[in-house]
Amino acid sequence: MNEHPVSRPLRPSDRHGAPRRTRPGQWVLLALGALLTALGLAALVSGLVLAGAAAAQQDGRFLTTSPDRHQTITYALVGPPAVLDVGDTRVSPMPFLDRLGRVQVRVTAADPRQEIFVGVAETGDVDRYLEGVAHAELGSATESGDDTSARVPGERVPDRPGNQTFWADTDQGTGTRELVLDLRSGSWTLVVMNADATRPVWADLQLGARSELLGPLASGQLVGGLIGLVVGVPLLLLGAAGLGRDIDPRTPPRGTGPGAVLAGVPDRDGTPRPVSPVRVTGFLDAGLSRWLWLVKWLLVIPHLIVLAVLWFALVVTTVAAGVAVLFTGRYPPSWFSFCVGVLRWSWRVGFYSYSALGTDRYPPFTLARADHPAELEVAYPERLSRGLVLVKWWLLAIPHLLIIGVLAGGGSTWSSTGDDGTTTTGWGPSLLGLLVLVAGVLLLFTGRYRPELFALVMGINRWVNRVLAYVLLMRDEYPPFRLDQGPVEPRPVESPPHEAAAPWGRPAQDRAHDRAGDRPGDGPGDDRGGQDPAR
Secondary structure, rough: OOOOOOOOOOHHHHHOOOOOOOOHHHHHHHHHHHHHHHHHHHHHHHHHHHHHHHHHHHEEEEEEEOOOEEEEOEEEEEOOOOOOOOOOOOOOOOOOOHHHEEEEEEEOOOOOOOOOEEEEEEHHHHHHHHHOOOOEOOOOOOEOOOHHHHHEEEOOOOOOOOHOOOOEEEEEOEEEEEEEEEEEOOEEEEEEEEOOOOOHHHHHHHEEEEEEOOHHHHHHHHHHHHHHHHHHHEEEEEEEHHHHHHOOOOOOOOOOOHHHEEEEEEOOOOOEEOOOOOOEOOOOOOOOOHHHHHHHHHHHHHHHHHHHHHHHHHHHHHHHHHHHHHHHHHHHHHHHHHHHHHHHHHHHHHOOOOOOOOOOOOOOOOOOOOOOOEEEOOOOOOOOOOHHHOOOOHHHHHHHHHHHHHHHOEEEEEEEEOOOOOOOEEEEHHHHHHHHHHHHHHHHHOOOOOHHHHHHHHHHHHHHHHHHHHHOOOOOOOOOOOOOOOOOOOOOOOHHHOOOOHHHHOOHHHHHHHHHHHHHOOOOOOOOOOOOOOO
């Protein structure tokens, strides 16, 4: 619990007027575009898979599984009944059934000298043949031995399976035996036995299938997927651009506007000092509820549903913006504002829930700046490197991704093998998850949130968001390898007012007012550059 809350400064929207309300039509465009794009991608992927499967079954080949060893100490391995209803082909022939699909069964005896039998018959005939005969369900027997729960007991010794006349399809002999089954109505059961009706039965089973319809299906999926992308992606990008313009209706020229001052405060010689262009703030609320954090996972579900759509749109927008940067060296301002809005919304939800537990104030459903303890800004860049856009999001970011994977990833897994050969797998939380859990437990029992613990949590979240801005191609500055703890960003060293450029396009003499009232953490009583007074 923060006993000395920091007074919150004025926000950019307070100085320049609140952003205009987002238009519902932009949300409709974004949602419809995201839906069509997602469906198009799914259809395209499935079409490629089907096309690969169709190519693999050329020249009459089947798509097969890997051989699986089955063994039982009983007389037979029996498959589960397969019930098909394709009509009475004797009354109404269906010539397309052979194109719809065929099934292949290949069985090889574990002992090359043993004759093996494989047959398919109607389930009723198989039940009568194996009545009183010990047998096992196919698929429940394993390589190490029989599953006794899958055995059907019996004392009767069966007749040779090859002497029976009810089989629809059979094959027997040494080596690999094969059945190719057409689709027919009825309830059918597969049986694997030794040809001499002895036990045990040890065999390798391999299943396959083919269909002449895979090619046409693949073509339809590919065409549908391309149509979905051609229609959905422009709608999504138009919606993202519209929402971005609604967030910042007066998009500033290059090098000015909200967030531009974050790029650095000029030194005496005009050289900008290194200041992070990503500003993440979060003010710990006083009097946090002891128990509310236990149910916040339920309360944030509406936000998570919306954020799932927004992050999908963010990924698509980032790809499109990367293409724009590659050819022009500029990030389209409206898309940039949209991406900042998504990061801002995500940070508010995380600050409210299990990234910080720093407030009980429910996050607003908006991409724009709002009166909330958690805020995020990213300075709009004048220019971006065309070459870095190809490598920074995956290659150059690898060191940071490895570190934040430990600091704030989804957790860690471990496994151990016992003396009996069994493997045990466990899961552990990330460092951030562990810190937030400790903070929640302390809050539950003491009613206080330790300020130094909150400062460390903020440092990890600040690192994560800086890396996100870099990976999302929003800035070229490489994120620093450090934890800037506390509720606000570290403040740069002061420069003389008459030599510093005036941010936000206002006179230089007003910069003192900016630092005193407009930068988070510079309010009354905060004389340590962003450190929580409670510390």
